[in-house]
Amino acid sequence: MPREDFELVAGLGREVPTLLEVKVCSACGDEKSIKGFHRDATRPDGRRDICKECRKQGKKVSNDMIQHALNHAAYRLLKEVTGI
Numbered sequence: 001m002p003r004e005d006f007e008l009v010a011g012l013g014r015e016v017p018t019l020l021e022v023k024v025c026s027a028c029g030d031e032k033s034i035k036g037f038h039r040d041a042t043r044p045d046g047r048r049d050i051c052k053e054c055r056k057q058g059k060k061v062s063n064d065m066i067q068h069a070l071n072h073a074a075y076r077l078l079k080e081v082t083g084i
């Protein structure tokens with residue numbers, strides 16, 4: 001195989017073949033280049049199953065939900081302390 005068909009996978013300490021040039025995201029269902037997926041040495045193809053964009057959107061939604069819960073808890077505590 002040509003050298004460009006291999007890439008170094010973090011954690012494995014060795015290069016593995018990257019025969020797949022595209023992969024389907026399990027979240028959005030879009031077919032994307034393998035460069036659009038984070039590396040994951042535990043996976044057979046060396047890439048995560050969710051694309052970088054979906055992972056980023058998922059983290060944003062999660063962070064927004066956490067912030068909303070914290071704001072609500074702070075409001076309840078303030079209300080309890082001040083007696084409003």
